[in-house]
Amino acid sequence: KKKPIIIGIESSCDDTGVSIIQNRKVLSNIIIHQKIHNKYGGVVPELASRLHDQNIARAVQKAIFSAKIHRYQIDAVSFTLGPGLIGPLLVGASFAKSFSMGLDIPLLTVNHVQAHILSHFIQNSNINNSYPEFPFLGLVMSGGHTQIIKVNDFFKMEVLGSTLDDSIGESLDKIARMLGFCYPGGPMVDFFSKNGNEKKFVFSKPKVNGLNFSFSGFKSDVLQFIKKKLKRDNFFLKKNLSDICASIQNIIAEILLDKIEKAILQTGIFRIVLAGGVSANHKIRNSFISFSKKNKEFEIFIPKKEYTTDNGAMIAITGLLKYERNLFDSIHITPYSKFKT
Numbered sequence: 293k294k295k296p297i298i299i300g301i302e303s304s305c306d307d308t309g310v311s312i313i314q315n316r317k318v319l320s321n322i323i324i325h326q327k328i329h330n331k332y333g334g335v336v337p338e339l340a341s342r343l344h345d346q347n348i349a350r351a352v353q354k355a356i357f358s359a360k361i362h363r364y365q366i367d368a369v370s371f372t373l374g375p376g377l378i379g380p381l382l383v384g385a386s387f388a389k390s391f392s393m394g395l396d397i398p399l400l401t402v403n404h405v406q407a408h409i410l411s412h413f414i415q416n417s418n419i420n421n422s423y424p425e426f427p428f429l430g431l432v433m434s435g436g437h438t439q440i441i442k443v444n445d446f447f448k449m450e451v452l453g454s455t456l457d458d459s460i461g462e463s464l465d466k467i468a469r470m471l472g473f474c475y476p477g478g479p480m481v482d483f484f485s486k487n488g489n490e491k492k493f494v495f496s497k498p499k500v501n502g503l504n505f506s507f508s509g510f511k512s513d514v515l516q517f518i519k520k521k522l523k524r525d526n527f528f529l530k531k532n533l534s535d536i537c538a539s540i541q542n543i544i545a546e547i548l549l550d551k552i553e554k555a556i557l558q559t560g561i562f563r564i565v566l567a568g569g570v571s572a573n574h575k576i577r578n579s580f581i582s583f584s585k586k587n588k589e590f591e592i593f594i595p596k597k598e599y600t601t602d603n604g605a606m607i608a609i610t611g612l613l614k615y616e617r618n619l620f621d622s623i624h625i626t627p628y629s630k631f632k633t
C-alpha cells in the first residue's frame with residue numbers, strides 16, 4: 293500500500309515554508325525568506341502577511357515540483373494554526389483550507405512549538421541520526437519561544453517552564469541590533485563570536501525560580517554595559533566585537549544548561565531534545581555536547597541546521613503523525629495567535 297504523502301505549510305512569522313513528506317522522509321522542503329524586515333530591526337506583521345500572500349502559491353508549486361509528484365497524489369494538507377503573527381497565520385490557513393477543499397483531502401492543524409520538537413521525527417533530521425525515545429525534555433528556543441517541555445508522547449506535552457518576558461531569540465536579536473547587525477542578528481552574533489574570548493566580559497545571570505526563564509534583564513544589562521563603554525571609547529565595539537559576542541553566548545549557554553540540569557533533577561528524565569532557531573548556535577550546541585560527554589547517562593538530540601529555524605518539513609511531519617492517528621480538523625478551524633502548547 294502506498295504510504296501517505298503530506299504537504300506542510302508554515303507561515304507563522306517571516307518565512308514561507310512548504311514541504312512534502314512521505315514515510316517520514318522529506319521529498320521536498322522549500323523556504324522563501326522575507327528580506328524586507330532586515331532593515332526594520334524586526335518583523336513588520338503587515339509586510340509579512342503581504343509577502344506570504346505573494347509567495348505561498350509559488351512555494352507550494354515548487355515543493356510539488358521538486359518532490360516529483362503530482363498534486364493529486366497528496367493525501368492531506370497540514371498548516372500552522374499558531375502561535376505566531378495572526379496576519380501571516382491567516383494567509384497560510386486560507387491557502388491550506390482552499391487546497392484541502394480543491395483536492396478533497398483532509399486538513400490537519402499544527403502547533404508551531406510542538407512542530408519544532410517533532411521535527412526530530414523526520415528521518416535524518418538530527419545529528420544523532422535517530423529518533424528520541426519517550427519521555428524526553430524538549431528545550432524550545434526560538435524568536436518567539438523559550439520553553440522546557442516534558443514530552444510524554446507525540447501529542448502529550450507538558451510545559452514545565454517558559455520565559456516570563458522576552459524569548460531568548462528576541463533578546464539576542466535586540467542585543468545584536470545594538471551591536472550594529474541587521475535583523476535577525478542571532479546568526480551574526482554566532483558568526484562574530486568564533487574567534488572571541490568568551491571569558492572577557494561577565495554579565496549577570498537572571499535569577500528566576502523553578503524552570504522559568506527571563507531574558508529582558510539580561511538584555512538590558514548587556515545594552516547598558518555597552519552604552520557605558522561607548523561613552524568613554526567610541527571604538528569599544530569595534531575593538532571588542534568578537535569578545536562581546538562570545539561572552540554573551542557563553543552566559544546564555546550557561547543559563548540554558550543550569551535550567552536543564554534543574555529539569556533533569558526534577559523529572560528524572562535524562563534525554564534532552566533541542567529545537568528552534570537559537571539551537572543553530574554553535575556555542576549552545578557545543579555546550580550541550582560537552583555536557584553529555586561529561587555525564588554519560590545524558591542523551592542530547594541536536595537538530596541539523598536546516599531543521600532549527602522555521603521550515604515546512606516540521607509542519608509536514610507533525611501533520612503526518614496526526615494523520616496516522618486520525619487527528620483531523622474541520623475546515624471551520626481558525627488560527628490562534630497565542631495557541632498554547
Ligand code: KG4
Pocket residue numbers: 305433434435436437460461462464465476477478479482568569570571572573574600601602
Ligand atoms: O525558530 P525560529 O526560526 O522562529 C521562531 O519560531 O521564532 O527562530 C528564529 C530565531 C531568531 O531570533 C534568530 O536570531 C535565531 O533564531 N537564530 C540564531 C541562530 N540562527 C537563528 N540565534 C543564535 N545563533 C544562531 N546561529
Ligand code: ZN
Pocket residue numbers: 404408434435568569601602
Ligand atoms: Zn519557530
